[in-house]
Amino acid sequence: MADETQVAPVAGAQENNATQENKGFTYYFSDPDSANAEMHHVVITLPYELPELPWHWHAEKPDDSLKDPVWDLKVNGWVENSKDGQAAILQEATQKIEELDKKSAELDKKNAALDQANDKFDQAMKAMQQSQQVQTQQFLALTQGLQKVAEGQEQANKVMASMQQILVGMQADQAKTATPTSDTKPAENTNKQENGGN
Structure with missing residues (x-):
């Protein structure tokens, strides 16, 4: 210069x-x-x-x-004045910096809104996971309860079957004791005939 x-x-x-x-x-x-x-x-x-x-x-x-x-x-x-001139370059650079500052401020706002949305999403996910854990625990408790009921019913069925066998056995024993056997009765009759015939 x-x-x-x-x-x-x-x-x-x-x-x-x-x-x-x-x-x-x-x-x-x-x-x-x-x-x-x-x-x-x-x-x-x-x-x-x-x-x-x-x-x-x-x-x-x-x-x-x-x-x-x-x-x-x-x-x-x-x-x-050409675009290659220093003044034009400075002016264009200044304008671009101002535009970038505006875009940066807009991005900051969008990022803040995105952060809030992410926080809400995280809270919803945690609540859903907690709900799923409670539901899983309830389902396990219900399954275990049903299993115990089924086991109890199986035991009751076994007891009922045993009782039926005992009752059948008792009825068979009663039937045997209620009807006299043929061995004992004819022996009494033969003695009477022998005594009576003489």
Whole structure:
């Protein structure tokens, strides 16, 4: 970059004088490296003519077709401020940083909401697991109770079967004792006949 105290001779000063005799002298200031876009092109009107122009001052008017004119030292004239320029890069970077800050804040909000949703989900899962544990314990207790009832019923069936066998045995014994046997009765009769016949 050239020394800022450098002065350039006025180019086109005579043309400028001819067109600006009644209104003063118009000059154009341009700092293409400024982050402030307003400093890329500033119109300055003075009541007197400058014999030499200070650094960044120019007598030549930029073309009206340029949207953001800046003075280019390489071409020694006005050019459109390119996206490759430092000022444009700084401005674009600043805008991107602001956008990223906004997106970061939005993501923070979404993450906070997601964290709350995850907490609620975790609580619901814990409650469901506890409920499942209680249901499992109740089911095991019911299964064990039914198993004991089945075992008790099996024992009762065995007792009933034993009692039936005992009753059948008792009935058989009663039937044997209630009817006299043929061995004892005829012996009594034969003795009577023997005694009676003599």
